[in-house]
Amino acid sequence: MKNNIVYSLLFLLILSVVCHSNIQAQIEIESGKSPFHSIVEWKDKGTLLMNSDPKNRTRDYEVVLLNNDGEVSWRKTIYPSHSMPLLILSGSSNYIYFVDNFEVIDSKFSYNQINQSGSVVSTNFDLLKIIRSYGYTIPDQLVVEEIVNTSKALVFHFSLEVQEKNIIENFFVTITHHNNRVYHSQGPNTHPDLLDDEREGLFTFSGADEENIYFSRILKQGGGKRIHFYPISPKAEKGNEYSFSLPTDFSPIESEVVNNNLCGSYYQKQLNKKSLTRLAIGIFNNNRFYVAANDSKDRCLKIYGADKEGEITTLNKCENPAKESRKYDAKLTWLENLNRLIVIGSIDDYKSAAIIDGSDVESIEKSEFNIDRLQINPSAFTLENKTTNFVHLVNDQIFFFDSKQLGSEGNVIFKEK
Numbered sequence: 001m002k003n004n005i006v007y008s009l010l011f012l013l014i015l016s017v018v019c020h021s022n023i024q025a026q027i028e029i030e031s032g033k034s035p036f037h038s039i040v041e042w043k044d045k046g047t048l049l050m051n052s053d054p055k056n057r058t059r060d061y062e063v064v065l066l067n068n069d070g071e072v073s074w075r076k077t078i079y080p081s082h083s084m085p086l087l088i089l090s091g092s093s094n095y096i097y098f099v100d101n102f103e104v105i106d107s108k109f110s111y112n113q114i115n116q117s118g119s120v121v122s123t124n125f126d127l128l129k130i131i132r133s134y135g136y137t138i139p140d141q142l143v144v145e146e147i148v149n150t151s152k153a154l155v156f157h158f159s160l161e162v163q164e165k166n167i168i169e170n171f172f173v174t175i176t177h178h179n180n181r182v183y184h185s186q187g188p189n190t191h192p193d194l195l196d197d198e199r200e201g202l203f204t205f206s207g208a209d210e211e212n213i214y215f216s217r218i219l220k221q222g223g224g225k226r227i228h229f230y231p232i233s234p235k236a237e238k239g240n241e242y243s244f245s246l247p248t249d250f251s252p253i254e255s256e257v258v259n260n261n262l263c264g265s266y267y268q269k270q271l272n273k274k275s276l277t278r279l280a281i282g283i284f285n286n287n288r289f290y291v292a293a294n295d296s297k298d299r300c301l302k303i304y305g306a307d308k309e310g311e312i313t314t315l316n317k318c319e320n321p322a323k324e325s326r327k328y329d330a331k332l333t334w335l336e337n338l339n340r341l342i343v344i345g346s347i348d349d350y351k352s353a354a355i356i357d358g359s360d361v362e363s364i365e366k367s368e369f370n371i372d373r374l375q376i377n378p379s380a381f382t383l384e385n386k387t388t389n390f391v392h393l394v395n396d397q398i399f400f401f402d403s404k405q406l407g408s409e410g411n412v413i414f415k416e417k
Contacts (some may be wrong), residue, residue, distance in 0.1 A: 043091030147264030207284030216282030245405030301345025
């Protein structure tokens with residue numbers, strides 16, 4: 001009798017261990033009303049899973065956060081006016097945003113905000129009220145150039161072409177995360193006639209820290225080019241401009257620029273198939289300023305910035321140069337990843353890449369990573385064992401998600417490595 005009891009207890013113990021092992025070996029997430037269609041890593045917060053009605057019969061759009069303890073922190077439903085709102089995300093922000101669309105409707109711009117605790121704010125702001133303070137009453141003619149999610153604020157860059165003045169106005173709108181208050185300022189004008197002969201460049205977002213959000217453009221001054229960085233605060237207050245002259249051998253190729261972060265210009269490219277072209281891009285990272293360009297003389301990516309002596313020079317090695325040609329098909333792609341910036345220069349079929357990490361600029365092999373994958377899953381960059389699956393970290397343990405599950409009925413599973 002005693003032996004039977006001992007055997008029974010031993011069996012139950014083994015069964016308990018096996019079951020516990022199986023539970024730890026995978027994480028199962030309930031699908032909700034509709035199949036999950038999107039998955040994105042929210043750095044240091046966990047993994048976001050989104051689902052909505054594939055037939056657009058309802059406006060329900062569910063967002064689930066799987067945290068880094070392997071638990072579902074929250075499930076929230078928003079009701080955007082557009083069936084597939086656009087996620088504006090940054091690893092430096094404790095808030096995520098879903099923008100309904102990139103159109104100004106009845107002078108309003110709408111969005112849904114969710115913070116890391118799962119609190120939802122659905123709201124809009126009045127663009128007519130903003131531009132009236134600058135003498136304009138045509139909000140429907142504003143163009144959304146950029147939307148970025150920074151540590152303290154959601155930031156918009158709107159442009160407005162004013163033909164009678166032969167200028168393009170630049171307006172910067174910031175919305176502070178914690179209270180959704182709207183601030184705005186007017187940036188320097190852009191002059192279309194100066195754009196044509198490369199005396200003036202268009203604005204691009206360059207980076208941000210706790211105090212400032214930087215936009216930049218290149219201007220022709222004297223016989224050379226100079227990069228100008230224009231800072232605004234999270235409350236849209238103008239800061240002190242910073243600029244430096246580029247080396248005399250600066251010879252950029254006009255390139256399509258792709259900000260591969262989940263931001264406004266990325267979606268504009270996807271939605272409107274409209275290329276953003278620049279001679280070069282200004283970059284701000286870890287309190288340092290850089291310029292990235294595809295060089296026409298050496299036909300490779302070059303990163304310019306201050307060296308240890310403070311001189312502006314090329315900071316990376318020229319690698320994998322393209323063949324000489326009369327005309328080039330060039331692209332500059334950049335992405336923030338784990339507090340570093342990855343920049344890829346493409347000239348025809350030749351690519352070169354660099355990582356900007358603190359004060360270091362290092363050339364790397366483009367084959368080391370897939371930038372489109374890193375856009376939605378930055379932690380995948382740290383894995384020695386390359387995988388095509390989505391990676392979710394539970395403390396230091398790796399769980400894989402097979403993206404083929406997206407769009408399928410039923411629950412989804414993360415499997416332990």
